[in-house]
Amino acid sequence: xxxxxxxxxxxxxxxxxxxxxxxxxxxxxxxxxxxxGNPTSWERGHMAHIRSRGAGxxxxxxxxxxxxxxxxxxxxxxxxxx
Numbered sequence: 001x002x003x004x005x006x007x008x009x010x011x012x013x014x015x016x017x018x019x020x021x022x023x024x025x026x027x028x029x030x031x032x033x034x035x036x037g038n039p040t041s042w043e044r045g046h047m048a049h050i051r052s053r054g055a056g057x058x059x060x061x062x063x064x065x066x067x068x069x070x071x072x073x074x075x076x077x078x079x080x081x082x
Contacts, residue, residue, distance in 0.1 A: 011058040011059050011060055012053070012058075013059040018059065021047070021059055022047045024061055025047045025061060025065065026045060028061065028066075029065060029066035032066065033045070033066060033067050033071055034048075034065040034067055035067050035068070035072075036070075036071050038068055040067070040068040040069075044068065045068060045069070046066075046067050046068070046069055046072040046073070047064050047065075048067045048072050049063055050063050050064065051063055
């Protein structure tokens with residue numbers, strides 16, 4: 001069986017389509033960080049990919065979750081948050 005190259009068939013969103021995905025993620029997760037469980041505002045929250053785009057993850061609702069800025073940037077990306 002021949003499988004398609006996943007890099008050529010992944011869903012990649014930009015602009016308004018990405019903003020809509022972020023909104024759907026926020027609503028589905030009710031603004032609660034999926035790492036620490038704290039409520040997070042729209043302005044301070046981040047949409048995080050479960051499987052990164054670099055690893056072939058798609059921009060689809062089943063591959064994203066809502067996280068607070070501290071968990072997303074501090075823990076996952078090793079960046080300090082002010």
